[in-house]
Amino acid sequence: MDTGGNQIKPALHIPGNFLKMEKIRTLIIDDETPAREIIRHYLAELDYIEVIAECADGFSGLKTISTMKPDLVFLDIQMPRLTGIEMLEVMTEKPEIIFITAYDQYAIKAFELNAVDYLLKPFPKRRFLEAVKKATDKIRSGTENSVPPDQLLAKKPELSAPVNRVVVRKGNAISLIPVEQIRYLEAQDDYVMIYHSNGKALKQQTMKFYEDNLPPADFVRIHRSYIVRVREINRIEPYGKENHIAILHTGDKLPVSRTGYQHLKEELNF
């Protein structure tokens, strides 16, 4: 898939300094020019930071991270092609991340993904420098993540709209699976195997996430380890004393637990 294109060369060049330690190589990813500019401006005052590149969308951001291996990334969430959260889900390199966004509902998710800090636009300079200091300390000394601010965690995640795509990585290739192509999901330890119309893909994610975030009218959790698209089911047959199995149009057979059977009953009104 095309990942080239939108990398932007830093307009401001940071002059070299004779520091004992190496500079923190920093990447700014935000689709809005003024938003990148203010970050760059604040960072210019810090001689231990070097802005190595800027990106204006998720794909080029991801590509730049894997080629340039920055220490620190300032990351917006709402961006074309890949959101900041989706980028983190498939990132193999782990630079320190500071989220800078106008959306407060992703804060919990961001800290779950080990972000150093989460700034809300527009942010005061003091707060920005605090975040940079946290990141610097962590990079230099390898200390643990600080505790996220209470006011961000107190905010309950909003009931957001169902997901529309799933971003997966296969080797170096990143691909988007449209939700409408997903047939069923199978839990595999910490991963979920996604069976879709063009094959299957493994993704590090919880079943609970998909149970909550797939369009509820289209998908049913039929088993602790299975979520299936209702339309894919051809018939349901009894299996053993209390269990059932769902037979898909493709012939695949999936186990249906007792609770799963109840869910199906509610969904299909039988």
Add this chain to the structure above:
Amino acid sequence: MKHPVLANRVRLIAWWLAWLFLGLGQAILFYYTYGGYVIVSIPDTLLSLLIFSVITLALWYPFSYFNLENMRPLSLMLDLVAGGAVTVILWILLTKGIMMLILPGNTTYQAYWDATFPYRVGTGAFFYMLVILTYYLFISLTNLSEKKAKEARLESLVKETELKMLRSQINPHFLFNSLNSVSSLTITDPEKARDMVIKLSEFMRYALSKKDEQPVSLRSELENLRLYLEIEKVRFGDRLSTEENIDENCLETKMPVMLLQPLYENAIKHGVYESTQSVSIKTQVRIADGHVEITISNNYDTAPSSRRGTGTGLENVARRLELFYGSRASIKTTKENGIYTVSLFIPAEV
């Protein structure tokens, strides 16, 4: 509640005519039953009906205080029977007394009275019931129409509230992102920052000041949307461009305030937010079949977006159209070749 008869002259005339008719009936009844008392029966009939009419007119006042819905049937019955007894006794005593004053010592009248007495009691009770039923009917009908009026008032209140609720709320992310741009521009381009603050203020003033559902002209709607798009252009630079093709004759058309706002927000959200290519938002306004047709279109990236749209913006616009215009307005959307188009048809009313 007003007196059903005294409050209205037509009803008062009808009331007396009805009594005249009843009196005639009573006179004829008495004449055929007993005969011979024509001389005394005419004044007696007129007088007795006059008295009964006045008593029953007065009867309205206590009667209208009965709360018919909350009273137990038995006590209501007892009250009505007691009222009837008092009415009939009062009526008989007054009629007899006055007639004796008019015709003192008239033996014919005495004989007539004695002969008709049981029938008097009967017709008295009958008239009493007739009047009570009339009042009862009147109260029920009045309550019914008041209930209907109340319901209609309530309905319009609900509608008004709903319209207010549906008024597009300014997306807070738009505000925060714009303010972030301002924050940045104060460093890189203070002039532009000032310009942005002014545009943002003008936009917010329009959005916040129009609290009522007073319709506004398409002209002022479009002016405000231009402000909105200019603010977004500062954020997105070359990624957003706009085009307009507007029939000047439509500019005075009246419409609900901030009706189009969610449609432009959608164009930004599903177009500009998701695309690395430049997105062009086109606005076209023209007259079509006596309607004003407003078409907003934008190109978009056909790759699936991160989250599904909730459709709330579009739903709200459709609902507002329905509440404001009834069936005289419509909205339709199409997706074709990477172009999303939404068209509104509203009555060409100035």
